[in-house]
Amino acid sequence: MSDFGRTAADDTDAVERTLDLAWELLGAQPAHPKVAELALQVLAAQPERSSASLLLGYHREARGEADEARRLYLQVAGRRDRQFISAARALRRLAFAEHDHPGALRWAHTVLAEDHEDWDDWMELGSVLARCGEHEDGWRQLDEAVALCSRTAPDDLPKALGKRAEYLLGSLAPPDRFVPAAEEAVRADAANSWVALLLGWAYLVQYRFTDAEQLGLRLLRENPTEDLLQNLVETARTMLGIVENAHAKDITLEDIRRTGLIEMAWQQLRDQVLGTDLDSALAALDDVLPADLRATLRPGAPISDETESDKIGSIAAEDLVAWHDGQQPGSGAAWGLAEPFRLMSTAEIIAMSTEIEADQAAHPDWPENEIWEQVMTDDAGAYLVVVAFGALVKRRPGHPDEPVAASMADWIWDRVAGFGGPDPRPAPRKTEDLPTDLPLSPGRR
Known part of the structure; x- marks a missing residue:
C-alpha cells in the first residue's frame, strides 16, 4: 500500500491512537505482551516520548521484570519533564516492594518536593518513615494524611482510613495503636473484611473477648467458610469460658497472659500478612543456604x-522439622555463628x-507449667528454646535463660540476611526489643 499523500499529522495521529490503545490494554491486562509491542511502536517513532517509556515500565513491573522497569523509570525521571513525578512515584513503589525502605524514603521525599497536595503521597511517606524505624513520626504522618484526605478528597476517606490501618499493621504498630484506626476504617467501609478480621484478633490481644466474638460472628455471616474467622470466634469463646469459670478451672486468665x-x-x-512469618523465612533461607550447611540438613519430615x-x-518446632528434620550431630558450626547450635530432629x-x-x-530447667519448645542443641547440654511470647532463648542446666532472638522467625531472617538474602522485616520498634529480664523458671533462680 502506498504512503503517497500521507502527512506528518497522519503519522502523529497514528502514534497517539497506538499509545491510547496501549494504555487501555495496560489497564485491563498489564502483563499482556501486546502492551510492550504497542509501546515500542510509539518509541520507535518518538524515542523521547516519556509517557510511552513510563507505560513500558509499568508493563515490565507487572511482569516481574523489576530491573528493566527501574531502568525505564530512571530514564524518564532523568528527563525532568511532565512525567517526572509519575516516574518518581513508580520508583518509590518499586523500592518499597523490594524492601529497600531507605530508597523508598528518598523517592517519597522527592515526590513531595514536586507535589505536596496529594494525601496519598503523604500516606506513603508515613508508611516508609515507620518502616525505616521512625515509628512515631511515621504514624503521626499517617494521621495527617487522613486529615488531609478528609479536607481535600472526602470521597476517598474510606480508602485513606483503610490504608492507614494497613500501614500501621505493616510497621508493627501495637494493638492499642492499630485498633482505633481499624475501627474507624471498618465504620467507614464495612466491606473491608480483611481489616475487620485483623481488628478482631487485635481485640483478643486487648482481652476484649466479647467484642472479638461479636465481630467474628458478623464477618462469618458474610463468609462462613473462612478458617481464620472461625478460629477467631472459637478463641474468643474459649477465653470467655475461662473468665466465666475461673474459680472452677485449673487455668485462669492470668495463666493465659503469662504464656x-x-x-x-x-x-x-x-x-503472615507481612510475609515475615517463619514459613516465609524458611523459604527465603532455602534460596541462600551455603552448600556446606545444606549438606548437614536432613530431609523434611511432616509429623x-x-x-x-x-x-x-x-x-x-513443627515448621522446622517439616522444613528439615534436624541436622547431623556435631554440625552446628556450619551456621557460622559463635556457638555451634544445630537443628534437632523429630x-x-x-x-x-x-x-x-x-x-x-x-x-527442673524444663518446668511442666510453662511453654517451651526445644528446637536446637549444641550437643553439649545447651539448647535453643522457644518460650512464652515466642521468644527464642538459650537454656543451659542451672543457668537463667539467655535471650537470643525475639522469635524463631527472627533468628531465621537474621541467617537469611547474613547469607546475603533479602530481609523484608520492618525496622523493629524500640519498645519491642527482646527483654533482658525474662522470667526465670522454678529451679533456675
Whole structure:
C-alpha cells in the first residue's frame, strides 16, 4: 500500500491512537505482551516520548521484570519533564516492594518536593518513615494524611482510613495503636473484611473477648467458610469460658497472659500478612543456604504420621522439622555463628520430651507449667528454646535463660540476611526489643 499523500499529522495521529490503545490494554491486562509491542511502536517513532517509556515500565513491573522497569523509570525521571513525578512515584513503589525502605524514603521525599497536595503521597511517606524505624513520626504522618484526605478528597476517606490501618499493621504498630484506626476504617467501609478480621484478633490481644466474638460472628455471616474467622470466634469463646469459670478451672486468665499465647497468635497473623512469618523465612533461607550447611540438613519430615506428634511444639518446632528434620550431630558450626547450635530432629525432640515427662523432678530447667519448645542443641547440654511470647532463648542446666532472638522467625531472617538474602522485616520498634529480664523458671533462680 502506498504512503503517497500521507502527512506528518497522519503519522502523529497514528502514534497517539497506538499509545491510547496501549494504555487501555495496560489497564485491563498489564502483563499482556501486546502492551510492550504497542509501546515500542510509539518509541520507535518518538524515542523521547516519556509517557510511552513510563507505560513500558509499568508493563515490565507487572511482569516481574523489576530491573528493566527501574531502568525505564530512571530514564524518564532523568528527563525532568511532565512525567517526572509519575516516574518518581513508580520508583518509590518499586523500592518499597523490594524492601529497600531507605530508597523508598528518598523517592517519597522527592515526590513531595514536586507535589505536596496529594494525601496519598503523604500516606506513603508515613508508611516508609515507620518502616525505616521512625515509628512515631511515621504514624503521626499517617494521621495527617487522613486529615488531609478528609479536607481535600472526602470521597476517598474510606480508602485513606483503610490504608492507614494497613500501614500501621505493616510497621508493627501495637494493638492499642492499630485498633482505633481499624475501627474507624471498618465504620467507614464495612466491606473491608480483611481489616475487620485483623481488628478482631487485635481485640483478643486487648482481652476484649466479647467484642472479638461479636465481630467474628458478623464477618462469618458474610463468609462462613473462612478458617481464620472461625478460629477467631472459637478463641474468643474459649477465653470467655475461662473468665466465666475461673474459680472452677485449673487455668485462669492470668495463666493465659503469662504464656503469651494470644499475643503470639496476633503476631503470627500479622507476620503472615507481612510475609515475615517463619514459613516465609524458611523459604527465603532455602534460596541462600551455603552448600556446606545444606549438606548437614536432613530431609523434611511432616509429623502427621508421627504417633507422638503432640510432643512436637506447634509454635516453631513443627515448621522446622517439616522444613528439615534436624541436622547431623556435631554440625552446628556450619551456621557460622559463635556457638555451634544445630537443628534437632523429630526423634530427638520426642525422646527428650519423653525423658523429661517421665521424671519432671530430675529436670527442673524444663518446668511442666510453662511453654517451651526445644528446637536446637549444641550437643553439649545447651539448647535453643522457644518460650512464652515466642521468644527464642538459650537454656543451659542451672543457668537463667539467655535471650537470643525475639522469635524463631527472627533468628531465621537474621541467617537469611547474613547469607546475603533479602530481609523484608520492618525496622523493629524500640519498645519491642527482646527483654533482658525474662522470667526465670522454678529451679533456675
